[in-house]
Amino acid sequence: xxxxxxxxxxxTRMWKFYGQLFAGLPREVWLLSLVTFVQRSGTMVLPFLTLxxxxxxxxxxxxxxxxxxxxxxxxxxxxxxxxWCSDRIGAVRTQIVSLCLATGALVTLSQMRSPLSIxxxxxxxxxxxxxxxxxxGAALAEMSPPHLxxxxxxxxxxxxxxxxxxxxxxxxxxxxxxxxxxxxxEASMALLAAGLLWGLLPSGGQHARSTPPDQTLSPEPAxxxxxxxxxxxxxxxxxxxxLLVTTLCQLFGAYPLTLTEVHHFPAYAIGLVFTVNTLVIxxxxxxxxxxxxxxxxxxxxxxxxxxxxxxxxxxxxGTTTGALIATVLVWTFGEMLTTPLLESFVATRSPVENRGxxxxxxxSAFSVAFVLAPLGGTWxxxxxxxxxxxxxxxxxxxGLWLAFFVLSTTVRGYDAGxxxxxxx
Numbered sequence: 483x484x485x486x487x488x489x490x491x492x493x494t495r496m497w498k499f500y501g502q503l504f505a506g507l508p509r510e511v512w513l514l515s516l517v518t519f520v521q522r523s524g525t526m527v528l529p530f531l532t533l534x535x536x537x538x539x540x541x542x543x544x545x546x547x548x549x550x551x552x553x554x555x556x557x558x559x560x561x562x563x564x565x566w567c568s569d570r571i572g573a574v575r576t577q578i579v580s581l582c583l584a585t586g587a588l589v590t591l592s593q594m595r596s597p598l599s600i601x602x603x604x605x606x607x608x609x610x611x612x613x614x615x616x617x618x619g620a621a622l623a624e625m626s627p628p629h630l631x632x633x634x635x636x637x638x639x640x641x642x643x644x645x646x647x648x649x650x651x652x653x654x655x656x657x658x659x660x661x662x663x664x665x666x667x668e669a670s671m672a673l674l675a676a677g678l679l680w681g682l683l684p685s686g687g688q689h690a691r692s693t694p695p696d697q698t699l700s701p702e703p704a705x706x707x708x709x710x711x712x713x714x715x716x717x718x719x720x721x722x723x724x725l726l727v728t729t730l731c732q733l734f735g736a737y738p739l740t741l742t743e744v745h746h747f748p749a750y751a752i753g754l755v756f757t758v759n760t761l762v763i764x765x766x767x768x769x770x771x772x773x774x775x776x777x778x779x780x781x782x783x784x785x786x787x788x789x790x791x792x793x794x795x796x797x798x799x800g801t802t803t804g805a806l807i808a809t810v811l812v813w814t815f816g817e818m819l820t821t822p823l824l825e826s827f828v829a830t831r832s833p834v835e836n837r838g839x840x841x842x843x844x845x846s847a848f849s850v851a852f853v854l855a856p857l858g859g860t861w862x863x864x865x866x867x868x869x870x871x872x873x874x875x876x877x878x879x880x881g882l883w884l885a886f887f888v889l890s891t892t893v894r895g896y897d898a899g900x901x902x903x904x905x906x
Contacts, residue, residue, distance in 0.1 A: 503768040510625040515641040522645025524671025526653030554609030554853035564613030565842015581676035583610035592665035596704035616841035623829035629825035725846040730854030736863040784886030788818025791879025
């Protein structure tokens with residue numbers, strides 16, 4: 483049945499509205515998001531690293547888990563290194579170096595056979611690869627005015643999810659053919675991303691220093707602590723983010739165990755979860771950021787934390803496919819309200835001179851969570867049962883909601899004092 487004229491008009495208005503959500507973003511932001519998409523489209527090795535280590539290199543399951551934890555430790559170091567380098571050689575140059583070193587590490591890892599050599603190369607690979615995240619965040623903040631930061635980081639989140647919807651899916655077919663090809667494809671995509679950065683952003687982002695100051699009610703960056711280690715509000719954000727992401731990272735630990743062992747879902751249900759999550763973020767992330775832009779950022783993040791943790795707390799009820807998808811929609815909604823807004827808040831708060839350090843320390847929260855979540859979650863799951871684990875996630879969501887509300891009130895009072903010259 484052909485579409486009616488009214489239907490076409492409605493579709494046209496929706497398309498125009500969606501296009502307006504992306505309007506006004508600087509060209510450099512689009513280019514950086516393209517690079518992120520290319521790099522994430524090549525993410526194939528890490529999702530299948532456990533299988534590679536156990537099936538091809540003879541590691542035990544526990545040994546492979548230890549290697550994954552080692553990757554997380556290297557990611558913590560890489561987050562700091564990436565932020566530190568961004569403040570000294572530039573955020574774009576840091577990304578280029580990170581991608582090139584990661585390319586070399588991937589090629590080398592594919593040729594390693596002894597356990598010790600694999601351990602060393604995985605650690606070096608994680609440091610190199612994960613130093614890109616804070617550098618990319620610093621570059622986006624430098625190349626966009628503060629009032630666009632929420633949409634800018636929302637676009638990055640969208641490009642990351644689009645890429646991740648391709649990389650692991652293609653990798654699943656490649657591993658049935660050759661693990662060496664898997665390594666070569668990811669290395670090639672990382673090198674391609676580095677080449678795009680080199681060719682499309684040759685200035686290294688130094689022009690971003692001329693970005694106009696924030697015109698919002700926030701105090702001037704010079705009035706805030708210049709070191710992230712002396713910024714109490716920022717350190718609180720890092721701590722709360724670590725707790726929040728620890729819940730999200732249960733996706734790599736107790737979550738699939740609950741699906742397969744408790745609810746008896748087939749293995750493909752795990753892929754369904756990631757597919758639904760990715761599609762919802764791609765379609766809804768920017769409209770949601772548009773709707774919540776008028777509200778207090780930290781309080782929105784608190785609501786998002788409640789929904790994210792609450793979605794995981796509902797997992798014991800997800801005994802059917804429809805119920806499982808409903809829980810995924812709940813925590814995906816929370817994810818869309820938290821991750822890009824947290825990045826935007828940190829980017830806007832950080833002084834230009836130390837923005838890399840701020841983004842690096844913030845990124846380390848994700849790396850710490852990547853280490854702690856599988857270990858802690860599976861321990862609680864095995865010792866006290868799945869109901870205890872997911873119930874604790876729900877309680878954590880309530881606690882995070884309250885904590886972000888209190889932090890919002892604190893920041894309002896503190897920043898108002900800075901603006902009026904009452905805080906020294």
